[in-house]
Amino acid sequence: MNHSRSHAGAPHEPGLPPYQVVLAETDWDALETAFGNGGDLPRVLARLLEPDPRVQVSALSELGELVHHQNTLYEATAPVAVYVAGILTHPAAMTLRPYRNVPVRATLLHWLASTAYDASDEAVGRIQQYVPGFLAHGGPTGAFRDLRPMLYRAVAPFLQDSHEDVREAAVVAALILAEHPALAGHRDRLAVHARAILDTSGHATDRRVAWKALEAWGHDVPDPEPLREEPWDGGPHSDVRGDLEPPF
Numbered sequence: 063m064n065h066s067r068s069h070a071g072a073p074h075e076p077g078l079p080p081y082q083v084v085l086a087e088t089d090w091d092a093l094e095t096a097f098g099n100g101g102d103l104p105r106v107l108a109r110l111l112e113p114d115p116r117v118q119v120s121a122l123s124e125l126g127e128l129v130h131h132q133n134t135l136y137e138a139t140a141p142v143a144v145y146v147a148g149i150l151t152h153p154a155a156m157t158l159r160p161y162r163n164v165p166v167r168a169t170l171l172h173w174l175a176s177t178a179y180d181a182s183d184e185a186v187g188r189i190q191q192y193v194p195g196f197l198a199h200g201g202p203t204g205a206f207r208d209l210r211p212m213l214y215r216a217v218a219p220f221l222q223d224s225h226e227d228v229r230e231a232a233v234v235a236a237l238i239l240a241e242h243p244a245l246a247g248h249r250d251r252l253a254v255h256a257r258a259i260l261d262t263s264g265h266a267t268d269r270r271v272a273w274k275a276l277e278a279w280g281h282d283v284p285d286p287e288p289l290r291e292e293p294w295d296g297g298p299h300s301d302v303r304g305d306l307e308p309p310f
Contacts, residue, residue, distance in 0.1 A: 078147055078148055078212050078215065080148060081145050081149050084144050085104055085108070088141045090104055093136070093138035094137040095138045096132075097127075100128070100137075102128070103125075103128065103138060106121050110122065110149060110170075111149065111154045112154070114157075115157045115158060115160055115166055116160055118169075122170065122173055126173065130177050130180070134180070135202040135203050135206055136202050139202055140202065140206045143174060144209065146174055147212075147213050147216035148216065149170070150167060150171070150216055150220065151219075164225070165225060167220070167228050167231075171217065171228065171234075172231045172235075174213065174235045175231065175234045175235035175238055178213070178239055179238050179271075180203075183241050184274070210239045210242040210244075210245065211245055213235075213239055214242070214248070217239065218236060218248075220232035221252075230259060230268060233252070233256065233258070233272075234272075236255070237252055237256055238271060238275075241278075249275075249279050253275070253281050256271075256273075260272050260284065
């Protein structure tokens with residue numbers, strides 16, 4: 063496969079592989095999950111493309127248990143994230159979630175954001191207080207962090223999506239992924255989106271992602287009074303299981 067470059071001598075950055083290739087060519091049986099190996103993952107991943115949104119949301123929740131259980135990343139987490147990123151443009155991602163007039167694409171983006179948060183500088187910094195050298199030998203978290211530029215390129219097309227929920231989910235994911243040094247050139251543009259979240263979002267955790275990104279990148283930020291400052295275990299707001307229930 064040929065990859066174009068923006069100018070001569072630019073570093074080669076691999077593109078996102080097709081989701082079909084990820085599904086077929088990953089040795090899932092050899093990868094660790096929270097409950098053994100990843101032999102069941104192809105079946106679960108395929109359900110994300112079912113026409114029934116209940117099946118899709120249930121599959122995404124199951125993935126969370128298998129590869130993101132208790133905010134932990136496993137060997138299978140990185141290829142699952144690449145697959146999820148690869149289906150963002152699939153027609154099935156436009157299925158409307160049960161009880162909500164919101165595309166499943168927003169839920170996929172929030173899943174990527176939540177997973178990315180647990181490989182973020184903030185999350186890793188907390189772990190390294192207790193486990194010095196946590197990233198020294200790579201491992202699942204290091205593998206996910208290396209994928210951030212690739213995942214960002216899959217998320218970026220939705221930063222100005224016409225649907226508010228999709229747009230906000232994409233911005234939150236992009237803000238977390240943009241911690242990677244290779245994405246520093248995108249931060250000024252992302253700062254505009256971060257301020258929009260602070261101005262309009264009703265989700266406290268998404269607002270906190272925006273506030274923290276602006277602060278880390280040296281931008282003026284409003285007083286943090288409405289935002290939680292204790293260690294943040296929940297990650298970006300996500301209602302994956304809640305999608306299966308009426309919003310009472």
